[in-house]
Amino acid sequence: MFYSLSGHLEPPSSPMLQRRTGTPRRGATTQRTIAGQQCRPVLTRALAVIEAIAGVKQPVALVELARRVALPPATVYRLCQRLEDDGYIVREGGSRRYALGARLMRLGIAIMRAGGASSVRHDILKALVERIGETCNLTMLAGSDVLYLDRVETRWPLRLSLEPGSRVPLHCTASGKLFLAFLPKPARNTILDVLPMPAHTPRSLTDRLSLERDLNRIARRGYSTDDEEFLAGLIAVAVPVTDSSGTVIAAVACHAPVARLNLKSAVAAVPLLTAAAAKIAATFVD
Numbered sequence: 578m579f580y581s582l583s584g585h586l587e588p589p590s591s592p593m594l595q596r597r598t599g600t601p602r603r604g605a606t607t608q609r610t611i612a613g614q615q616c617r618p619v620l621t622r623a624l625a626v627i628e629a630i631a632g633v634k635q636p637v638a639l640v641e642l643a644r645r646v647a648l649p650p651a652t653v654y655r656l657c658q659r660l661e662d663d664g665y666i667v668r669e670g671g672s673r674r675y676a677l678g679a680r681l682m683r684l685g686i687a688i689m690r691a692g693g694a695s696s697v698r699h700d701i702l703k704a705l706v707e708r709i710g711e712t713c714n715l716t717m718l719a720g721s722d723v724l725y726l727d728r729v730e731t732r733w734p735l736r737l738s739l740e741p742g743s744r745v746p747l748h749c750t751a752s753g754k755l756f757l758a759f760l761p762k763p764a765r766n767t768i769l770d771v772l773p774m775p776a777h778t779p780r781s782l783t784d785r786l787s788l789e790r791d792l793n794r795i796a797r798r799g800y801s802t803d804d805e806e807f808l809a810g811l812i813a814v815a816v817p818v819t820d821s822s823g824t825v826i827a828a829v830a831c832h833a834p835v836a837r838l839n840l841k842s843a844v845a846a847v848p849l850l851t852a853a854a855a856k857i858a859a860t861f862v863d
Contacts, residue, residue, distance in 0.1 A: 816849075
C-alpha cells in the first residue's frame, strides 16, 4: 500500500499511483536496452558484431549492423575498427560495409577441422575419390573467393596440390561459379559489381554478360563446370551442399587433368558427387 498526496492509502493498482509511477515509454525502454548492451564486456560486444556480420549473406552497412546488435553506431564503429585492425573483419572496397576477414576464416576452418564432423566429411570425400578415381574437395564461399575446407588427393602422380585454407577465384572455377549462381540476386550483384575477372587461360570468362549467362545455366541444371578456365589442361565439376532450407552452404567438387578425364566423363560423375554432398550436408548443424 502507498500513501497519496492527500494522506490516503492507495493500492498499488490505483490509477493515481500508475499516473505518478508511469508506464515506461517505448523510447525509454529502447534506451535502457542499449544501455544494458553497452554494459556488456567488450569481448561479448565484439563477438555479437562478428555474429551479426556472419548472419547476413553480403557485406553489411554500419547502421544496419548497429541495429542488429542494439548498440549505438559510434560504439559499433569503434568495435569494427579494432576487429578490422586485427584482421577479423574487412571493409568492402573501402566503404563502411563489413564482411568477415581472412583471420576469422582461418579460425573457422581450424574449428571445423578440429571437430568430429570434420573427420566424417573427410571420410566421405575419401570414399568419393575411391569411386571416381580423381581428386575431390569441399569448398565454401569466402567473400569474393572460394575457400578450400578439405581435400582428398588421387593416387595418380599428375595432380594439382591445393591445401585446405587455399583460395581460388570465383569467376573461373567450378565451385566459384556454383556459389555465384545460387546466391540471391542482390548478393550476387554486390560481388559482381567489384569482382575482377582476369583471364587465367584463353577459356576464362572475363566479361560480366558471358559469366551471367553461364551462371543462369548452372542454376537451371544444378551443377557447375570448369572447362580449362582456371588452369590450362585441368577440368572440374562441382555440386552444391545445401542446408535444410535449401541454401547453398558449401560445394563438393572433382577435378582432373584432361589427359585422364574429359569434361563429359566428369559430368557423368555428378550423381556420385550429389550423393556425397547430401551426406556432407547432414554433418552441418543448422
